[in-house]
Amino acid sequence: MSNRLRGLFLFFLVSFLFPVPANAQTGSSATLSPPATDGFPRIQTYLNVHDDQDNFIGGLKTSHVQILEDNNPLPVIELEELRPGVQLVIALNPGPYFGLRNAKGTSRYDFIKQTLQSWAQSRQGSTLDDWSLLVTNGPTISHISDPALWLTALGKDLVDARTAVPSLDTLSHAVSLAADQTIRPGMGRAVLWITPPPDAGQVDILKNLTDQAIGQGVTIFIWMVSSQGAYNTESYKQLTQLAEKTGGKFFTYTGDEPPPNPEEYLEPLRHIYNLVYLSKINSSGTHTLTAQVLSGTEKIETNSLNFDFNILPPQPAFVAPLISIQRKLAASSNVKSAEGNPAPILTPKEQALQVVFDFPDGRKRPLVQSSLLIDGKEVAENKEPPFDQFTWNLEPYTTNGIHQIQVQAKDVFGLTGTSIEIPVQISVEQTPVNAWSIFQGNIPLLSLLAVLLAGALLLLVLLLGGKLRPRAVRATHHWRRKADPLTQSVQVRVEPPAHRLSNWVNRLQWPQRQTGSQSYAFLCRLSEPDNLPIPPTIPITSDEITFGSDPSLATIVLDDPCIEGLHARITRELDGSFHLADEGSIAGTWINYTPVSHDGAKLEHGDLLNIGRIAFRFTLQRPAQVRKPVVTLKNPPDVSTEESQE
Secondary structure (H helix, E strand, O other), rough: OOHHHHHHHHHHHHHOOOOOOOHHHOOOEEOOOOOOOOOOOEEEEEEEEEEEOOOOOOOOOOHHHEEEOOOOOEEEEEEEEOOOOOEEEEEEOOHHHHEOOOOOOOOOHHHHHHHHHHHHHHHOOOOOEEEEEEEEEOOOEEOOOOHHHHHHHHHHOOOOOOOOOOOHHHHHHHHHHHOOOOOOOOOOEEEEEEEEOOOHHHHHHHHHHHHHHHOOEEEEEEEEEHHHHHHOOOOHHHHHHHHHHHHOOOOOOOOOOOOOOHHHHHHHHHEEEEEEEEEEEEEOOOEEEEEEEEEEEEEEEEOOEEEEEEOOEEEEHHHOOOOEEEEOOOOOOOOOOOOOOOOEEEEOOOEEEEEEEEOOOOOOOOEEEEEEEEOOOOEEEEOOOOOEEEEOOEEEEEOOEEEEEEEEEEEEOOEEEEEOOOOHHHHHHHOOOHHHHHHHHHHHHHHHHHHHHHHHHHHHHHOOOOOOOOOHHHHHHHHHHHHHHHHOOOOOOOOOOOOOOHHHHHHHHOOOOOOOOOOEEEEEEEEHHHHOOOOOOOEEEOEEEEEEEOOOOOOOOOOOOOOOOOOOOEEEEOOOOOOEOOOOOOOEEEEEEEEEOOOEEOOOOOOOEOOOOOOEEEEEEOOOOOOOOOOOOOOOOOOHHHHOOO
């Protein structure tokens, strides 16, 4: 038996005992690409479906595919068959096995190059695919669409295969090139790696490259150039697993059999489905994605993908938030109160509020509800657009006070976000007192009181003048006078006192006018850090008050870690105005969020004070005017710059 026949016999024997797994397809298969979530809740992915002969299964409709998101079935709303082409990398890794020649003197390396050249010439005129060529220690060309240029680069390869040193770096570089951004969405990614058997010590590197290719969706086809006895080696097993796990095929070239046509590998990869479904994810974290495909009577299930997803509640905020609202008396009207008097009308009756909604996760989505909260209670609600506008009814507010306003928003996934509370001072102009109207409205009551008062005065005059005595007292006195002669009264003419009435009038206790200290202004507390025992309202009754944590230095003691012993000072000037000054504290003092220096700044009615982290509202006893709110927009600081400076 000749050596050639002996080699063929061994080849068929080994093929029978050790079949090539990559060529033994077992049923249809389907794969999903990592999903794109930028258009959430619309999630887009690519679906690849092949039959047991590795041919692309076309003609599928949306009714043939179902998505399982976290094991929850969801319908497919879009399914489009595409032919975007393949991003292909041919990686040649020549070694001594490549230099062996056949009976005609043609080396295996030359024969492989001729096969590739013939195939590339058949693709001339087509720009569907993206071509790259890598040769170990040889020419390199990447991402071209013209096969003629690729052929030119392959023709420049002058590597001597007999002395070439193979390297796994070529495969690593090829996988990275295939994983680059494609010129068209959905393009297949493939590497044809032509290599001798790797060394046994490179097994771990091959495992890492396999994981890298799977993670980036790169299919690897392998032509192993070797002798006929390499089928039972560890290198053979590792290369077959690499091709099988990435969805590719494995071929062993010994110089006697013709290599496969690369077109058989690439044509199934040129087709793909663009798939879209509506996600129901409502929490951040890792989620799973699987597709089930019904092809004829066969049900094909794709690989299960894990992907991370971040979703946060919407964040509402007021546009140009209010600081204060002043309700004034309007002109007289024909409206009457229950007593028949003209009823006072306060304006404005309502306040329009504008809101903006931010999505911190960067995924803008529809809202289903927004609510306006005043002091924690819902006063207005939007269940349909526009969700960013509210009307605050001010009619219930007829007295001065500070009210907290908030807004809530709920998105289509049930996530609810709430804005921060903003204090708003409502000042109400009081109705002037009309004495004549009060008198007219209370004539019956005043008449009754006058009659009762007159009767009481008459009774008092009679009692003090001795003209009227109680019956029991008069009877007792009469009996004693008769029983004791010494007590008998003597008839004496006595003139009545000249000013009898004035004596008893002077005995009455008239109300006295109360005197006390006068309050020029008030500080209304807005915050209670750590349940700080501060009175809800602090009257300003002197020309100077101080704030601090040291009772020996401060008039008002604020027991808080951020407060200095002597922190701030309020003084009343000769013209009646008030000034706030900081006493060199670390935590600082502000008026309307503007820092105050040691020189101080003028206070006006309605101003917001911050002494450290404790907030007050400053109100005058008799306000002349209210500071108009000023909104200043500033660019957000550069976070990266601040961190670098720190």
